[in-house]
Amino acid sequence: MAAKPLDPAVADAIVTDWRMGRLSIRDIADKHDVSHGKVGQLCKGVERDLLPIVDKGTQYKTELSAHDGRIVDAVQKEVDERTKHIQFFTHAALRNVQSAVKKITETTSQAEHRMLADTILKGKETVLGKEPDTAIQINNGQPDRITRIEEVIVDPANPDASRVPASTEASTV
Numbered sequence: 001m002a003a004k005p006l007d008p009a010v011a012d013a014i015v016t017d018w019r020m021g022r023l024s025i026r027d028i029a030d031k032h033d034v035s036h037g038k039v040g041q042l043c044k045g046v047e048r049d050l051l052p053i054v055d056k057g058t059q060y061k062t063e064l065s066a067h068d069g070r071i072v073d074a075v076q077k078e079v080d081e082r083t084k085h086i087q088f089f090t091h092a093a094l095r096n097v098q099s100a101v102k103k104i105t106e107t108t109s110q111a112e113h114r115m116l117a118d119t120i121l122k123g124k125e126t127v128l129g130k131e132p133d134t135a136i137q138i139n140n141g142q143p144d145r146i147t148r149i150e151e152v153i154v155d156p157a158n159p160d161a162s163r164v165p166a167s168t169e170a171s172t173v
Contacts, residue, residue, distance in 0.1 A: 010034070015042055017032075019048055019050045020048070020050045
């Protein structure tokens with residue numbers, strides 16, 4: 001006798017439970033009233049990748065629960081706004097790549113593609129700020145010390161007299 005077909009919504013729920021990483025195959029099978037073999041078949045090769053996201057979300061909500069409603073609303077608005085920006089630039093970058101691929105077939109130069117990518121990157125940095133490692137690279141290029149350059153005037157008739165500085169500080173590059 002053939003097994004009855006599994007509802008696609010149930011199959012999706014099984015795979016989602018597996019990806020969460022909290023339940024065993026046996027627990028998932030019991031939860032969805034299917035065989036252990038069916039769960040193993042559906043989840044074969046699927047990574048259990050959602051647990052870190054759940055952990056971060058739990059930490060976020062736990063930390064937020066210590067604050068009053070105004071703070072919670074303000075933080076949630078800021079998170080939503082930043083998420084929109086990230087999604088916008090992610091989609092813009094994908095559109096840029098698609099556009100670049102089309103233009104390659106139309107004999108567009110690499111310099112033009114580089115300009116498109118630079119435009120997206122500059123926009124992202126304008127709205128979201130530079131990545132920490134980018135800021136570190138930029139800051140590492142700056143002079144990190146100031147050297148004091150001093151000229152001393154010495155009276156040849158009285159070399160042991162106190163010395164008088166004749167110039168001011170200057171920075172080195």
